[in-house]
Amino acid sequence: MIKKNLLIAGLGGLLTAGATTTATGVSVEHGFPSALSGLGHLLLSPLQIAADLLEGIASVPYYLTTHLNTLNQGLIQAQAHINLEDTY
Numbered sequence: 456m457i458k459k460n461l462l463i464a465g466l467g468g469l470l471t472a473g474a475t476t477t478a479t480g481v482s483v484e485h486g487f488p489s490a491l492s493g494l495g496h497l498l499l500s501p502l503q504i505a506a507d508l509l510e511g512i513a514s515v516p517y518y519l520t521t522h523l524n525t526l527n528q529g530l531i532q533a534q535a536h537i538n539l540e541d542t543y
Contacts, residue, residue: 527539
């Protein structure tokens with residue numbers, strides 16, 4: 456148990472010693488906001504996926520009742536990067 460703790464502490468020390476930066480390098484103050492931003496993205500990602508999925512499900516009745524020509528004209532008017540004619 457003591458050997459394991461010393462090994463972990465030694466490896467941690469080696470990692471921190473090897474992670475030094477120059478005077479103009481990235482500081483610790485830069486890492487903390489980045490970590491919080493990443494945590495925010497991690498927490499919001501499932502909510503965004505669920506919202507997009509529900510939005511797609513809600514639009515299905517509209518697409519089923521609209522003719523393909525009407526949908527294609529809407530894509531052309533919106534200057535979409537791809538329209539239905541390009542997908543055939």
